[in-house]
Amino acid sequence: MQNTDDTIVYRLGATCGLDEVEEGKTYLGWVQGFAPFGVFVQLNERVKGLVHKTNVKMKHTERDPIIVHVLQVRSNGNIDLEEVTPIVYQTENVIKKMPSVLLGDIGKRVGKTVMIRGEVAQIKQTSGPTIFTIVDESGTANAAAFIEAGVRAYPEIELGDIVAVTGEVMQRNNQLQIEVGSMIVLMPEEAAVVRERIEAALDKRAEPREIPFLVESEVLEALRPQMRKVAKEIRKAVFSSRPIVLRHHADADGICAAVAIEQAVTALLRESGADFDAEYFLFKRAPSKAPFYEIEDITRDLDFALKDSVRYGQKMPLILLMDNGSTEEDMPSLKMTRIYDLPVMVVDHHHPDEVVDDYLIAHVNPYHVGGDYGITAGMLGTEIARMVNPAIESQIRHLPAVAGVGDRSEAPERARYLAVAAPEYSEDDCRDIALALDYEQFWLRFGDGREIVKDILNLSGNPERHERLVDLLVEEANRAIEEQVEAIMPHAERRVLENGARLFMLDVELFAHRFTFPPPGKTSGEVHDRLVRAHPGEPIVTIGYGPDFAVLRSRGVMMNIPQMVRELRNEITGAGVSGGGHLVVGSIKFVEGMRDVVLENLIKKIGKAPI
């Protein structure tokens, strides 16, 4: 009878007693000793039963493993057993029935043995114990299971499982940990109940506080629901040990947005009792090379995330794109995220293409509510960071002003954020900080430079160092800009177009130093600014071009760059034209051999734009 496939043989956990022994079930034990009338069998160190000699099936020696069927548990505690010899069977662990305790309450049970029911949020093998991060509806804690140095304990337990953990609560300093006595995966029905409870609680705990924005703003108010959504998902990730990958545009606005969130998240991680270096492995901030989420970026992020998942038992990350992510160029990467079920959120102020929304769980963008580019990513990011973690507000309240000045916001919110920053930072200070960020990021290449960037933004608690650092970086940046401008200015070609606009053409590869600051786009912008100042009131277009690209800046000419790019693409075959940007500021790529054709046609179109 026991020889069918679905025989289940139970193993009694170390803390189990008579209560956990059920008549009719089969258990794995070991031979403890012999008596004339039968064999004594231990089901664990505390529970012993007897196999009457008539029920013994095989010869045994002491400590032999033996499988027994429970015939009867008598009222005096004696257990009558029958030896069985299943050929095929599954084993399952039994643990002591205890009321389970919430992780939020274990602080009161230090030194006691408790049972916890929760979800396995990470499994990290150390050179000592295996650390299971457990999340329940009330909090997070690590459970340390030691089998042997460096050996994975409970290999049957996987990420995302709902488990019951029994163990002693240890606390000595400011962290609680459970020393695992036993751990089992719950049966599906019970697991479902626990999971639902955890998710409901997590959902509630993750709800951001309702706080007013730093400034008055209709656009921000209209964006509030999506901003709360983003803040909530970030909090959820923190509370459930899901890593966050924050990708952002590598300019002052993008950095401000991202660093605001970085400050909020790392502080929240520290508060929430996570591992001592969780802020390094659960939060990664990475500036992107391109002004969108390139296929190379997602490839890298995915490669690392999958390896961390396989090797260190981490969850797959939540992806947050800031100051990029909202245009068609992001589509190939977004499609990749879907295949790996990565949740993605975008906080951007570039003109969005609707098509991306299918791939996002949240998207904050002023264009969605009638706002525009002037509500910069740094403003949005700072407000969201406050929702994530209001405690850090005092540190980051000047970031929107830096972002607004850095990105040349023309929205009324710019002045309001400057007023917020004003007690400590003048508009010039903000401009300097923004330039220092741009300059330093150039030399950091695409590293995050976490600590240096914090000094530039005065987030390290060392205002004197902040000031000296910004002063130096601004000085160096301006010197580099002057050198670049000085070299290129004499080579600017000037034309007056048929619509009366002045056109300036700069070969930024032939007449500027390469691979140094400022790069071609910024060089073109700096020259354009000087030209604009030199020709007050006149319509001006500046084109900085290299072998296979051109960067456009303009004032007073009503171009539509995306439209011109589309037309050029259709009109000129074999030029591989692509590009875009905003209406009057943007860039175009083409194949090197067709540069002259593309530029001439571009200039013709510009010459027809209304002034």
Added chain:
Amino acid sequence: MQNTDDTIVYRLGATCGLDEVEEGKTYLGWVQGFAPFGVFVQLNERVKGLVHKTNVKMKHTERDPIIVHVLQVRSNGNIDLEEVTPIVYQTENVIKKMPSVLLGDIGKRVGKTVMIRGEVAQIKQTSGPTIFTIVDESGTANAAAFIEAGVRAYPEIELGDIVAVTGEVMQRNNQLQIEVGSMIVLMPEEAAVVRERIEAALDKRAEPREIPFLVESEVLEALRPQMRKVAKEIRKAVFSSRPIVLRHHADADGICAAVAIEQAVTALLRESGADFDAEYFLFKRAPSKAPFYEIEDITRDLDFALKDSVRYGQKMPLILLMDNGSTEEDMPSLKMTRIYDLPVMVVDHHHPDEVVDDYLIAHVNPYHVGGDYGITAGMLGTEIARMVNPAIESQIRHLPAVAGVGDRSEAPERARYLAVAAPEYSEDDCRDIALALDYEQFWLRFGDGREIVKDILNLSGNPERHERLVDLLVEEANRAIEEQVEAIMPHAERRVLENGARLFMLDVELFAHRFTFPPPGKTSGEVHDRLVRAHPGEPIVTIGYGPDFAVLRSRGVMMNIPQMVRELRNEITGAGVSGGGHLVVGSIKFVEGMRDVVLENLIKKIGKAPI
């Protein structure tokens, strides 16, 4: 007398008894106490002797170290000692004489103290104990020696030493470990015997199973001995904890070859009781930038290997080159491997230059047995992987078909491997997977992308994700190819050569997007394919050229590219011509300023090739 250089002072190990004390030898002990007739000396915690007062040479206090000469070991166990005061001496450890146990048998001795004789295969300092990986004729196990957290135990013991280890066998989960009580290096004669025994056993254990190939193939049968050799050396490396560095061509064929071996090795490492992350530090797969083993590659591999050896006590690696490694271009790197005595093996299907064989311990190449390029590296690699570890066959049986299609094999084996894959993968599926590999590898640059690549090859146990991923990558790859072809096609220069061949010239730098997929070689190939389809039956040559290189593709023209390169090199001075490849597909490099001269001469030669 004791003052000569070669006085040896023995230290009695903790578990030694009277049996290990030899009359006439000298031991290091400590003063235990004083009696009127002399001084009691402990040789270890268990063995005590007496120095009669007439034999005491110096004043002592309790626990003073003292060196003593054993005058006599009496039948009642009393030991008569004499104090000696050597000025110069060497110390040697004595450990308890025990019959030694095989590592393969320690599973039966859990909780017992055993002695093991084996070779030290790795010495890894952790922040806790020092872990010595010991290999004997029956297996591998870790021996943990703890002196102090983070301090190297037994600093006199080095990698490759033959040692005797005494300690308790610990087992709790699925791994055995020895807690070291004592460890000594064996004397040369005994060490030689043990080493020989280990090597003989390793040799036997490493012998691959005799299994039939997945398909019938004369070429494969002829290659079997060398393939077995490669499989055996891989198994040997795994069983003796030698790291493996697998370098491969960064295309679909090379990836298939390498991933097949990766699957076999990582599974074997896990089975063989290695460390929990051995599959990361004992196996490294790295795609190569060039189609050969560049000097930059070996430099990097060597730099890392030497540092790992010095810092982590790892053995120097076995190097396996797949889908490259068999030509003269590999020679500089191969010469470097010899200087460091690195064993190197090649599995390649490029036309081999004999000169490399001097530097290889094994070389599988179809050209050696009358086969050709059609037996691709992916086919060879998969068959070798099966020899290494037959258990993984079901996972990798479709890889040869992907490789064959990806590398455009025209061998009859291609169809046979497609038949093997057919129940699950059609030829179109294989083509898609190959294109997805190429595309993804481009964005991975030269990272291995281990987990993403497994998804593309459907090795992660998630067939739905595999399908969606391949579909997306193929879609993106094709879109990118179309864009590139669309840009360049109108700029193709057409000529008819004197032999009637149609020549198409493409400037792949001027008229294609740079630094994106597809790169110049693939762009040329794609255009060539379209031209071939557009001119059925006609002889066609396509040359894609940049400033200092040209890529050749042809159909129906009997060129001999290596021959032409040699001629150009001799005929044109100051052009720095080099290159090669196959007879009718290849590439040429030259200095930029001589491009026109080189190309014109090349075209003349092509015009004379028979149709």
Added chain:
Amino acid sequence: MQNTDDTIVYRLGATCGLDEVEEGKTYLGWVQGFAPFGVFVQLNERVKGLVHKTNVKMKHTERDPIIVHVLQVRSNGNIDLEEVTPIVYQTENVIKKMPSVLLGDIGKRVGKTVMIRGEVAQIKQTSGPTIFTIVDESGTANAAAFIEAGVRAYPEIELGDIVAVTGEVMQRNNQLQIEVGSMIVLMPEEAAVVRERIEAALDKRAEPREIPFLVESEVLEALRPQMRKVAKEIRKAVFSSRPIVLRHHADADGICAAVAIEQAVTALLRESGADFDAEYFLFKRAPSKAPFYEIEDITRDLDFALKDSVRYGQKMPLILLMDNGSTEEDMPSLKMTRIYDLPVMVVDHHHPDEVVDDYLIAHVNPYHVGGDYGITAGMLGTEIARMVNPAIESQIRHLPAVAGVGDRSEAPERARYLAVAAPEYSEDDCRDIALALDYEQFWLRFGDGREIVKDILNLSGNPERHERLVDLLVEEANRAIEEQVEAIMPHAERRVLENGARLFMLDVELFAHRFTFPPPGKTSGEVHDRLVRAHPGEPIVTIGYGPDFAVLRSRGVMMNIPQMVRELRNEITGAGVSGGGHLVVGSIKFVEGMRDVVLENLIKKIGKAPI
């Protein structure tokens, strides 16, 4: 009365007794039990007092925390307490008064509990205990404080604090460690005394030994004070666990200089009882891309240093620049070091600009004492390394000869150093080693290649491998040079200038292979050497140029390159001319589009230089 802000509540450490209880002070204790006449309170496990019932302020249960004021300590040891209830207070730890022991003496106290007073030099969180590296006037030791696996012990203690540590001295192998029982930050006055004592002692301990140079040299003697200064600061860094970042020119001379220091420092670190891998995290050697300390280098160094400081509690590093660092081009980076208070030292033999000295704590440069380029960085570095650690002299005595030959020193010291090396290395050997270093470094890119470089310099104890490696690298280097020269030589343009000098112009981008060895500068030098040999006695100038740079080599023409660069910069607008170097060997950068103008003007100037 106790309710003021500055109430201090003391916590009595575990080992304290009556001696540490002071009348009039307030302590934190817990309720031990109740008697009819009052409440017994434990101040720690060993010290108990009584709160008379009239002095009890609140209801308590057993083990309640309670704050008490000490009314009286009676001669019989009874303590009379009064409960107090401060609302706001600070706590401070009290530890047992013990005479403190010097770290240099703890070896005699193994197994005993001692108190140490010293500075916290590093705080490293491990997955087990927190490791505090403590430095006092006599030495360094690690103190391990365990609270809970992976949890930071004593979070209030910071890097640089002066602390009193009580704990047991453990020693088993060759390292001593203190198992922390308690640890407190000393009060400012006491801390100041200890700090001064430590600094005085460190200063004394760091004093280099007075040893003669390997060769006679007036210049070296004149440089001795600065060299001693550099050696002393290096020793100080080692003894106080300050990381050292050594940046050096990526050529043979720079490598010799840096490796000599590397050998001295790593050996000193191992001797001085530092962590088992201190030589990896406390010493970093990095070749620089540019011949100066680029802004990109300092950015990277600073980014890492700040992260290591925040994450691993390391001190900010000492920066040592070798074979670069002494010119105006280093200024932007040096300014950055000042903002972060990084101490910087330069050992260079390039013509120094005075302006850098403001930013350096030491600067060894032969030009300061009437010497010149001929005293190479490798000579200086080796002599300083001997001062740092005389024990390694025998390993590095041939390095100055290699450096001198590699850098073409024409100083008399060259021959003397060759004589020092001569027993083992001929001048040809030195030349080969230098070429091997240049070649290998090219392929290492900007990695340090620590172990390979040691083999090239014969520092690994494997002379046979050294010889074979150098032979191979020299063979490969020469082959590569020949290929490059062969390609470019036919394209050399020849002119005779008005001053009679022969000018050779090489387009090193159009007519040489790119991105391979030798790079443009070395290619120009090799061609120049051949031209010089071919035209004995004649004045010769060789200009190797690319799109935006030119490299100058000359013989017999009295140019002043820095002067010419300044003139070109002023005379030609929009060319962005910069550069420099030595008088007759140097390089110039400009914007690509102005190359012809710059070169023509440069040639005119050369034509006017005296012969």
